[in-house]
């Protein structure tokens with residue numbers, strides 16, 4: 001394959017770019033940025049810590065409409081604004097429909113799902129946890145939860161956050177630690193009798209030495225249970 005010549009490199013990286021073109025890009029970007037801000041304010045949302053899938057779709061559509069006129073000198077700004085108006089109208093219409101009709105809302109946003117109940121992970125009908133455990137373990141640590149026995153109910157919300165409801169201190173029971181594996185005693189063969197929790201579903205009980213298969217999920221990895229109350 002022949003090496004690109006100096007002219008070809010210039011074509012790839014610079015083309016007709018000069019000071020005037022740079023200034024035009026700066027102005028176009030500024031204008032589009034202001035319009036994006038105005039549109040997001042007009043959407044009625046207060047902040048974007050967590051987005052539902054529906055909102056992510058809107059943002060992607062918006063970003064694509066905003067990006068082109070920033071640096072394509074052939075693209076005028078007004079057509080982009082028409083796209084903006086259409087996106088905003090569409091967003092308003094869908095949220096209005098979702099507020100009117102619960103079925104439509106669950107199609108659009110999904111439904112909250114209970115992932116922890118009485119200190120154990122809720123399994124699907126195949127006996128598996130349908131969620132990325134590490135991710136919501138991190139979420140639990142962020143809320144100051146040390147083990148699952150502290151949690152009465154954990155609900156995965158449609159915006160991706162998890163809501164937790166706790167046992168009062170005197171009702172906390174032994175449960176699966178949610179700490180990183182460096183701070184947990186994990187094993188597949190018990191060498192010391194005691195209380196253990198299944199690493200996959202959180203089922204907790206006394207175990208003798210030797211190997212054990214979890215009656216609830218069929219896995220055979222165990223972690224030493226914790227029983228401390230939650231420090232708030």
Ligand SMILES: [Zn+2]
Pocket residue numbers: 198199200201202203214215216217218219
């Ligand atoms: Zn299990």
